[in-house]
Amino acid sequence: MKKIILVTLALVASLSAQEIYATFNIEADKSANLAFYSSGIIDKVYVDVASSVKKGDKLVELQNDDLKASLKIATASLSEAEVTLKFAKKDYDRQLLIKDLIDEAKFDQYELVYERSKVAVASAKANLAYQQSLLDRSIILAPFDGIIFEKSVEVGDVVSGMMLRTIFKIQSQSKRKLVFEFDQKYWKSVKVGDSVKYTVNGDKDSYTGKISKLYPHANSDNRKIKAEVVANGFIVGLFGEGYIIVPDEK
Template sequence: MKKILVTAVLMFTALHAQNIYATFDVEAEKAAELSLTSSGTIEGINIDVGSRVKKGDILLWLDNDDMKEAVELAKAQLELARVDAKFAQRNFERYEKVKNVIDAGEYDRYASAYETAKSRLHEAQVNVRYKQALLEKTILRAPFDGVVSDKPVEVGDVVSGAMIKVLLRLQSAKANTLKLKVDQKYWTKLKPGQTFRYRVDGETGQREGKVSIVYPTANNANRKIIVEVPAKGIVPGLFGEGEIEAD
């Protein structure tokens, strides 16, 4: 009786289990084409193809000496505005204490001077932020941790903000994604969480992953559905094949 039961279970499993064949391409989890909106000549590049960078690292910058001087001038003007505002504040506070025993016009003059000083201080602060923002636009920073995959420019190349040009390409270094192409006839059998066993071209060993996303539409051109499987330690651009274990 036990043998019959085991046989029945195996037959049931065989009838209801199905391996779905799929090919895939390896893509970086994050990939970006980096550019600048400012115009100028590239003055320095800190990286090369294959360089690993951290979010916020300076990758390259334009000749921006004039903008640096503008920032320093704006900071100097801000410091003067702070001194004037503090002086005007002290005068105003002194006269405010005795405003009931002094001429109203004189009090109003110091109050007005204080308001003007505060306004100029605010304008100076805004100007510093504006100049710093212009300077920052001449500097290309890494938007996330990753590896530089392409560097089509060199020091001395001219960048035009009016014609956006790709300066660098960056992709995530650790986490990648397998983009599976599955025949659309299996669309009712695909779901997140299914196991995908696969081999990457050039490898002999088998890898394993879990389906994370099943795209809700099929490609009209090739009648394929895209399925994503997270992966690590695989070079983007490679391809392979495998099978999804589906019930």
């Protein structure tokens, strides 16, 4: 009797849902093409294809000794300006205490020196930030944790900011998104959170997941709608097929 009930429940469940066929491609959760937007000669390459990197890791660097020297000069100039401001403020504060006892024009001179010192510090800080930005442009850092999957540069190569050239391609280490495509006639049926069962080409195992994102448009060329399913560990570029399981429309 229990077996009959279980079979009946399974039959009811199968009748209350439909399976929508879909194909998919596997993409990295994150990917980026990295390039210099300043010109120079490659001086150091810190990584290679298949290198795992952390966000902020140094990947490649142009010859930049001149920029480093300029940054040191700018740093020293800021320090000098701050010292000048420190003593200008002391003079100004002393004169402020006896302002009513001294000639107004003389007091104005101290105030002028103090104000100019503040301007000089602000200018030195701006120059330091500018020199730092120039140095930063000579170095490419990893924008996120990931793995290098393409490299097209060696030490001694010349790069030009006028002609952007991809130096590295990076993708997330293991996080993947399966980009499914299904017939647009099901646009009202498929929802975020619907279950998906699928297989990857060349893999005998089957997998399950849930739709995490629905694209808000249909492709006018193939009349398909895209949806994403989060996954891990698959090689980017593989493809597969599966079924989106949704409640039957009443």
